[in-house]
Amino acid sequence: MSQDHELERSVRAICQAHDRDAGRLLDIVRQVQVREGQVSGAALDLIAEELGQQRVEVEGVVSFYAFFSEEPQGRIVIRLCGDVIDRMQGAERVGKVLEDELGIRFGETTEDGLISLEWTACIGMSDQAPAALVGNVIVTQLATDAARDLVRELRKHGDPQRLVRTFGDGNNAHERVRAMVVNNIRQAGPVILAEMEKGSAIRKSVALSPAEVVRAVKTARLRGRGGAGFPTGMKWQFTRTAEGDTRYIICNADEGEPGTFKDRVILTERPHLLFEGMTIAGYAIGAEKGILYLRAEYAYLRSMLEEVLDTRREKGLLGAHICGKEGFAFDIRIQLGAGAYICGEETALISSAEGLRGDPKNRPPFPAQKGYKGCPSSVNNVETLCCVARIMDNGAGWFAQLGSECSSGTKLFSVSGDCRSPGIYELPFGTTLGELLELVGAGDAVGVQVGGPSGKMVGPADFDREFCFDDLATGGSIMVFGPERDLLEVASGFMDFFIDESCGYCTPCRVGNVLLKERLDKVRAGLADASDLDYLERLGETVRTASRCGLGQTSPNPILSTLENFRPLYEARLKSPDESLLATFDIQGALEESRGITGRDSLHFRREDGRQNSQEKGATA
């Protein structure tokens, strides 16, 4: 069979295996990508034809996601995490070794078509950086000599899985996971990381009415753990009462905020707790279907998660008549992402799960009214749903008394950077940042990025603040920076992240972040003066205000929060006032000739004597 026929046969088969459902486009493209090493023009046409779509729509999707490529890629793609934390731990040196050993640069493929090399955003391994994805296999704590061996081995056997010699703790060693990833659970708490009997929370829930379950979640004062902190009970109430026959519960396991990896540990060690929470959510809002949107970087967990789902189906914890409850049917499917931070934003996530570009949607309507496929949907974070299961098992009152007055329960923190014990900490709300820093062994921290790049960089003046929704709110990412670090370099790295990850839909985020980064780097290079700081503040404020979704509304934060909390770092790099203007330069004299030619005055440098030219009109751009 010719190559063309071979491609045609395989693409058509993949589409047919997905019932030619355009809603499954991400899964289809992923399979084509894996099989062919690219999604070529010919493949675009075939997919479009099979799904009854337009080529340009399919191309729009393929070109949106970092893990898809229209150009041919190597059989194995090495994606080195280029996040700030990984760079601090030597990722750049590792990258150099990989380039040398492979004889290619980042963005290229070896001539034999075996290996491609790319940078990627945080892959959720900041506590064991530098880390890389080799195919679907995670490689952690990658030193330069290990990087050299890695390439040599791949050249020998071409099997990423064989790079894994020792397995991590807990389920990382599960036969369906077999990863070198470690959990680094440093402090377990009573809500997420405690043990629970399977089905216990569901049984207690279905003994109540769905409305009573919603009420319990409200009584527990549970608020979303994904970052925005929206009251979960209220979200469910809206979804439950919205008009529609079919409802969906969607678990957000996109975990893309750099420095966050707590959902990875939950998925690894507490999948039953999570699925239990999802099932209860389904009962409460009246959904028969749930979707776990799993980021592509965590694809290595998929097979184990599927097995857990099967086990639960066998035990009657999923499927029809769950726990013997007449009329309560619920099941869950896993949707893999494809490398896009923006897909953690709930409306972008829905777009993506529908097989579209991961563009956020216009609101209103909100997902609770019209979400996945236009049906009322509730999107909840992994940790939030685990809290739900625990609330239903232990009681709303029990949960509400944990934590602080304004924020009930515990919170998982993912700690990385300059500290002795990076990893996972489950602590009650109300814990101060200083207490956490003590626990992790970060006595000499000068700056802490709370909540990831979209959060804030704070200094010692803020270390006595409490974690809670009304003070230091965070989705859980805590990155610690010691005295050796250049915080403006850190901020610049975060801006790179936002530029790469912006969906590009709206003007302020698509253009504004590029401009912010340009001016920050001008400051870093010692070429800026005081007016540039005003420029940064005003531009940052505009991007924050005018952007369409949460990404652009928070993307200036690395700059705005360092300007607020670390202003002397900027001021130290400014040119002195007498350096910034060339006093010897006569601008009026220099403009005389062009005034003569154009017959009008300069709009910026008006003649000092105030004379106006009669021809002078309005402005031109």
Next chain:
Amino acid sequence: MSETFTFVIDDKEIEGCFGQTILEAAEEAGVYIPRLCHLKGLTPFGSCRVCTCMVNGRAMAACTQPAAPGMIVENASERVTEIRKSLVEMLFVEGNHFCMFCERSGDCELQGLAYRFGIAAPRYPYLFPERDLDASHDDIFIDRNRCVLCGRCVRASREKDGKHVFGFVGRGPAKRVQVNAEAALAETKVAVTDEAVAACPVGAILKKRTAYRVPVGERRYDHEPIGSDIEKRRTAAAE
């Protein structure tokens, strides 16, 4: 007729009805809210953000936000205008806009907004991106240097022409308009009479051999600022 209600834009009471956006209700009342990606008759898109208003103190896009009873909308205030100017300037530096030798000059909505806001030159540095041109079609050409990613061609082709000639590819700063073909516009079903071609607010999709049919000096925004037609309705109604 659907039920009406009132809300306020810049201290002026406006009548709206359910289902209308703030922009639509304002327009009917003769209040111009600057816009670029919005085009009457197409699904609201919300990408340029030029129509940003403060609604009860929060920034919102007037072209997508439904009007609601009692809303307090800030449209012409200094801070709102400042945001809009900044956005227009961003669009100028993001592409390669050389108005002085662009055949759309005087009839270009982006340029019209700049005139209206009194923007002499953008405060931001030009990014000088590398963008390409597609002159493959007999009657139409695309100059991506001037594209502002408003999506009007994409929507008009789909919603009005019943074709899918245009779409978006890439993301972030690399996002661009693509045609529904392997290589170029000539391979698509586009026709010079398509609404998609007329929908472009700038000089990115142009009809060939029409450049100077309307002489410079007699074009839409040569004498009156963009939005004047809408504002005239209000003066007419007041008289």
